[in-house]
Amino acid sequence: MKPITASIITIGDELLIGQTIDTNSAFIGQELNRAGIWLKRRIAVGDVREEILETLEAQSRDNDILILTGGLGPTADDITKPALREYFGAGIRTDAAALQNVHDIFARFGRTPSEVNLKQAEVPDCCTVLPNRRGTAPGMWFEKAGVIYVSLPGVPHEMKGLITDSVLPKLLERFTLPVIAHRTAVTAGKGESDLAAHIAAFEAALPEWIKLAYLPSFGLVRLRLTARGDDEATVHAELDRRFAQLKEATSEWLVADEDISLTETLHRLLKSRGKTVGTAESCTGGYLARLLTEPAGASTIFKGSVVAYANEIKESVLAVPADVLRAHGAVSEQAVRAMVAGGLKVLGADYVVATSGIMGPSGGTDAKPVGTIWIGVGNSARTETLLLNYRFDRARNMELTANTALNFLRKFIKADL
Missing domain, CATH: 3.90.950.20 (CinA-like)
Known part of the structure; x- marks a missing residue:
């Protein structure tokens, strides 16, 4: 089965200069991987129209899905929507449901939205609107030349809600996805290179469709086995067998046989x-x-x-x-x-x-x-x-x-x- 591939594009100057830490990509990557979608890249770009357009053009060449976050606010420095309108050659429309959502959210706080706030309901006229129950900026779903583009707000809890409520269900409906499964062992007391030498024979014997990753941190090394295949029962059975071998080989340093702290x-x-x-x-x-x-x-x-x-x-x-x-x-x-x-x-x-x-x-x-x-x-x-x-x-x-x-x-x- 040909893998369905995706890349994540995060937009915002604050990400590039380190003022804001990008936690969105980690969440999106985990959720897409869990669904069976192969992640190719994570890219951060600033609030520059040309950079956004160039990145969209480049990443659309070898991805099935592009997930964008950020730049959907109502102020002048939020330029993701204008860039998307230009990229898709689209006009602009006010989405009635999104407009009502803005009014409803402000009403809950006893306030009236300004004209700037109401602009949150303006979207490119070629997109499918993804309702945002947690904020005023809706998500947007585009399709062009066989590629799906999803633009989401950068506010983490809003993005997470849209991924869970709308994006994943639509992707699972669209694609037949392979099974991707992981097993993680946490070790301590032996460095990455020494550990790799110790389990070299185990790693060499793995089938091509099961990969071993070394994830070192301070005094710890996580060993993650990832299996990919079409038949769920086969994938999990073989992965469990290999994971048992890995745990036995590293038993002297094994802290946990799951991905916990x-x-x-x-x-x-x-x-x-x-x-x-x-x-x-x-x-x-x-x-x-x-x-x-x-x-x-x-x-x-x-x-x-x-x-x-x-x-x-x-x-x-x-x-x-x-x-x-x-x-x-x-x-x-x-x-x-x-x-x-x-x-x-x-x-x-x-x-x-x-x-x-x-x-x-x-x-x-x-x-x-x-x-x-x-x-x-x-x-x-x-x-x-x-x-x-x-x-x-x-x-x-x-x-x-x-x-x-x-x-x-x-x-x-x-x-x-």
């Missing part, structure tokens, strides 16, 4: 055992606590945090002995062991993870250079420690330390039968 994995582990955790943080400054409270339901597993950045707080709150700090310093195995012990008493948690280190860019010494970090994890019965030596910038040192600490905690809990 390390934090979510910890939540599930703690909930399954009816246990709680707290943090005693110095160099991570509360970042571990933030990560542990990101998933919903954190109150069932997270007791609290002590951010003891200064030595006097380590002493007064966590009861780290002054002689330990004098003899060994705050960045030491002895200090994090004491921080764990103090955290267990203060927080009343079943487990505590502690961090103390030098994130940089300054503060290092010959004996303890920047990137020297101690992690401690413990419960009432035992404490384990880990020494890290990173040589990156402050932000990367922080991310790596956090993920390493959480994975160290995960392994500690799993071993605590």
